[in-house]
Amino acid sequence: MIVSTQKPLDQILPALEGGTRVFIIGCAKCATVCKTGGEEEVFRMQEELIAAGKEVTGTIIIDETCHMLRTGRDLRSRKEQVEEADFLLVLSCGAGIQSVAEASDKKVVAGSDSKFLGNIRRFGQFEQRCSLCGDCRLNDTGGICPVTVCPKGMLNGPCGGMEDGNCEVDDSNRCAWVTIYERLEHQGRLEAMDHATPSRDFSHKRHPHNLSLKKG
Amino acid sequence: MPSTLSRKMGENRFVITAELAPPRGSDLTLFQRMADIVAPHVDAINVTDNQGANMRMTPLTAAALLVQKGIEPVMQLTCRDRNRLALQSDLLGAAAMGIHNILALTGDHITCGDHGQGRAVFDLDSVLLIQMIQGMNEGRDINGKPLDGKTAFFVGAAAAPEVEPFAVTRPKLVKKAAAGARFYQTQAVFDPQRLSMFCATVKPLGVKVVAGILVLRSAKMAEFINRNIPGLKIPPAIVERLAQAADPAAEGLRIAVEVALECRTTCHGVHLMAMGRDEVVPSIVAALN
Ligand code: SF4
Ligand code: SF4
Numbered sequence: 132m133i134v135s136t137q138k139p140l141d142q143i144l145p146a147l148e149g150g151t152r153v154f155i156i157g158c159a160k161c162a163t164v165c166k167t168g169g170e171e172e173v174f175r176m177q178e179e180l181i182a183a184g185k186e187v188t189g190t191i192i193i194d195e196t197c198h199m200l201r202t203g204r205d206l207r208s209r210k211e212q213v214e215e216a217d218f219l220l221v222l223s224c225g226a227g228i229q230s231v232a233e234a235s236d237k238k239v240v241a242g243s244d245s246k247f248l249g250n251i252r253r254f255g256q257f258e259q260r261c262s263l264c265g266d267c268r269l270n271d272t273g274g275i276c277p278v279t280v281c282p283k284g285m286l287n288g289p290c291g292g293m294e295d296g297n298c299e300v301d302d303s304n305r306c307a308w309v310t311i312y313e314r315l316e317h318q319g320r321l322e323a324m325d326h327a328t329p330s331r332d333f334s335h336k337r338h339p340h341n342l343s344l345k346k347g
Numbered sequence: 348m349p350s351t352l353s354r355k356m357g358e359n360r361f362v363i364t365a366e367l368a369p370p371r372g373s374d375l376t377l378f379q380r381m382a383d384i385v386a387p388h389v390d391a392i393n394v395t396d397n398q399g400a401n402m403r404m405t406p407l408t409a410a411a412l413l414v415q416k417g418i419e420p421v422m423q424l425t426c427r428d429r430n431r432l433a434l435q436s437d438l439l440g441a442a443a444m445g446i447h448n449i450l451a452l453t454g455d456h457i458t459c460g461d462h463g464q465g466r467a468v469f470d471l472d473s474v475l476l477i478q479m480i481q482g483m484n485e486g487r488d489i490n491g492k493p494l495d496g497k498t499a500f501f502v503g504a505a506a507a508p509e510v511e512p513f514a515v516t517r518p519k520l521v522k523k524a525a526a527g528a529r530f531y532q533t534q535a536v537f538d539p540q541r542l543s544m545f546c547a548t549v550k551p552l553g554v555k556v557v558a559g560i561l562v563l564r565s566a567k568m569a570e571f572i573n574r575n576i577p578g579l580k581i582p583p584a585i586v587e588r589l590a591q592a593a594d595p596a597a598e599g600l601r602i603a604v605e606v607a608l609e610c611r612t613t614c615h616g617v618h619l620m621a622m623g624r625d626e627v628v629p630s631i632v633a634a635l636n
Contacts, residue, residue, distance in 0.1 A: 282456055283427075283467070287474040288519030290453045291505050291534060292577030296512055299577035300456045312515040324518035327526060330431070330475045330489070 132161040133224040134249035134257045137172060138242055140179055143220065146240045150217025152186045153240075154209075156231055158196040158223035165257060167243045168192075168222025176222065176242065188215040196227025203234035213237065265335030271323055273314035278331070281307035286328040350447035350501035351419050352391045356530060356555045362616035363635065364421060364532070364557060365628050366393035369404035378409060381625045382418055388632040391419040391448060393532070393618065397428060399576065400460025407437055411444035421503065421532075422446050425454025430470040431479065431489050438483060442498040450503045450532055451476040455577050474522045477502055481527030506531035506556070507578055508545035509538060517548070524552035532618045535561035537582050537602075539609035546614050557616035560607050560631070562624055563599035566590035600627055604634045611635065 147153060155173050163169030170192055177187045189212030193205045206213055213219065219237045221228040225245040232239040249257035262279040268286070269276060278284045282300040289308035292299025296309040315321050348354070355362050365385045370378050385392060392413060394406040410420035422441055429437065441449070453476075457467040471479065479489045486497035504523040510516055520531070531549065536542045536558050546556050561581075563569050566589040569581040585602060592598035607617045617635070619628055 282458075283453060283469045283472070285453065285469075285472045287472050287522055289515055290472075290578075291507055291510075292455060292459075293510065293515070294578060294580060296515075300458060306515075309512065309515050312512075312518075321518070325521070327474050327478060327522045330471055333470065 132164055132249055132251065132257075133226070133245060134165050134247050134259075135162055135167045135224045135243045135245045136165070137167050137176075137222060138244060140183070143240065143242050144183060147180075147185065147218055147220070150238075151184070152188050152216045153180055153218045153220050154188045154213050154216035154237075155180075155190040155242075156196065156206075156219060156221045156223070156227075157190070157192040158227050159192050159194045160196075162196070162223040162227065162243065163192070164251070165249075166255070167224075172222055176220070180220075188212045193223075193227070196221070196223040196230050199230045199233060202227070202230040206231070206234050264331065266332050268328065271328060272311050273318065273320075273323070275307060275311045275314060277307050277311060280310070284331070286331065288324065348447070348499055348501055349445075350499075352421065352448050353501035353529065355390055356615060359615070361611060361635075362390045362557060363388070363619065363632055364391045364393055364616065365389045365619045365621065365625065366395055367409070367625065368395045368398055369406055369409035371401075371403050373404070375404075375409070375412060379412070379416070382413055382416065385625050385628045386413075386416075386418040388629045389619070390616075391421050393421040393423055393450060396423040396425045396452070396454070397460070398423075398455075400427065400455045400457045400462065402460070402462055405437075407441055407444070407446075410441065410446045414445040419448070420446055421448040421450050423450045423452055424476070425452045426469050426471045426473065426476055427454030427457060427467055430468050434471065434476060435479065435483065435488055438480060438498060438500070439494075442496075442500070447499065447501055448503065449480060449500045450505070451480060451528070452505055459577060473504060474519065474526050477504060477523055477526035477528050484527070501530075502528050503530040503532050503557075504528035504554075505534065506545070506549070507534040508536055508558075509541050509580065510534070510578065513545075520549060521552060524549070524554045528554055530555040530557055530615070532557045533559045534578055535559045535581070535620060536606060536610075537561075537585050539606065539613065542610065543613040555616070556614040557618045558606075558610045558614050559618050559620060560603050560610070562603045562619065562621045562627055562631070563589060563595075564622070564624065565595040565599070568599075568622070596624075600630070603627075604631055607631060607635055 157168035157173040220240045222242045228241045247259040250260045293306040298304045298306045394410040396406045410422040413420040453473040483498040569586045589595045
């Protein structure tokens with residue numbers, strides 16, 4: 132899922148200057164799970180905006196705000212409230228915010244910061260394991276991603292900053308390569324570390340990406 | 348190979364290197380003065396590359412200046428601030444300026460230094476950098492395309508004999524050797540026994556070992572290093588010795604000389620890290636001779 136966090140109110144309010152009426156949009160998927168823009172957060176935002184002297188014309192939780200057609204349709208179903216508003220405040224990931232921007236000519240205000248593609252450890256705890264590099268190396272690294280789990284994306288073993296098995300960047304984290312080594316050793320395939328891994332092909336990271344499953 | 352360091356190591360002579368950081372500004376006066384003090388006593392001077400991710404003058408310029416003065420530099424080059432294009436173009440520039448030794452490093456993470464909000468590059472890592480330099484020495488760029496004039500770099504890599512767990516770092520040492528590293532300049536060593544174990548481990552790789560010698564000034568400095576410098580761990584016994592000493596700076600020097608003397612029999616050279624006290628380099632070298 133996409134992990135996002137809500138922007139603090141003192142960053143949202145300046146973006147709402149020059150108008151008083153706000154329509155708030157949340158998302159029923161990722162933004163609900165990470166408590167950025169679910170029912171609860173949208174309701175709380177409504178209360179906070181009212182306390183700050185704004186008028187909330189309405190709220191909606193869209194099922195997958197990143198779904199562009201659905202977002203357009205859902206906003207049309209609330210046409211009046213949307214039309215009344217000076218701003219559409221969106222509490223979803225950046226993809227969802229842009230679905231809204233595409234579906235309406237109103238000023239769209241981002242109420243959140245999108246952080247990473249996250250695994251869910253348990254309720255309310257997210258970890259980044261994959262950074263969508265487009266050229267997956269997990270087959271060579273015991274199923275642990277050095278591109279993501281190592282802050283330097285090292286492909287050939289630990290850097291000189293590893294100490295007592297911990298990472299130089301944050302010593303509360305295990306060095307990715309220590310974990311990879313232990314896994315490969317456990318599986319009896321340490322030889323996977325014997326040869327230099329080819330450099331990454333960063334052209335996979337050229338954006339924006341598009342993918343169409345429709346046969347041309 | 349035009350590198351004198353390479354020739355000396357080839358002749359199995361014990362080499363001594365020191366290191367200097369380029370200035371944090373355009374004024375090279377102090378850098379030159381330190382180079383003049385240190386150079387007569389050592390075989391080469393390492394020029395650091397934005398060490399600890401703290402912004403300094405490019406090592407390319409500072410190393411080229413040493414060449415002009417007739418001093419042999421080891422230019423350190425990290426993957427943190429340059430992508431493969433910039434690395435190759437700096438390397439070609441270095442070759443043209445008569446810089447023959449490169450210490451190929453991954454580099455500390457950018458958040459370790461004074462520009463923590465900058466973008467870290469890490470397009471390549473040290474193994475891939477060494478591989479690329481080897482290719483350039485053979486006359487081709489990273490994509491295999493021919494160069495107009497190949498390079499002739501003598502390439503070194505970093506190693507950490509006292510790191511834990513050492514086993515995890517071993518495959519990478521092997522990869523560095525296979526990629527073309529001809530010497531390891533090690534992280535500071537304090538335990539001669541660990542160093543000789545390390546030398547025995549890497550001996551089959553045919554790579555020379557130049558042991559890092561750190562000149563400490565006080566227990567406080569040692570503690571600061573332990574807290575702030577990635578990959579550098581000063582053992583408690585050494586910190587204690589400094590804490591107990593009447594003259595900690597002199598004790599730090601004594602420790603450095605003791606370790607350096609042990610290295611004479613175990614490895615192929617020492618790399619003196621004077622941490623700004625470059626004026627002590629001549630006395631350590633004198634003790635070694
Ligand atoms: S290598 Fe890592 S970042 Fe790349 S696709 Fe695989 S898991 Fe994701
Ligand atoms: S210590 Fe390990 S995880 Fe951390 S930057 Fe170095 S190689 Fe990567």
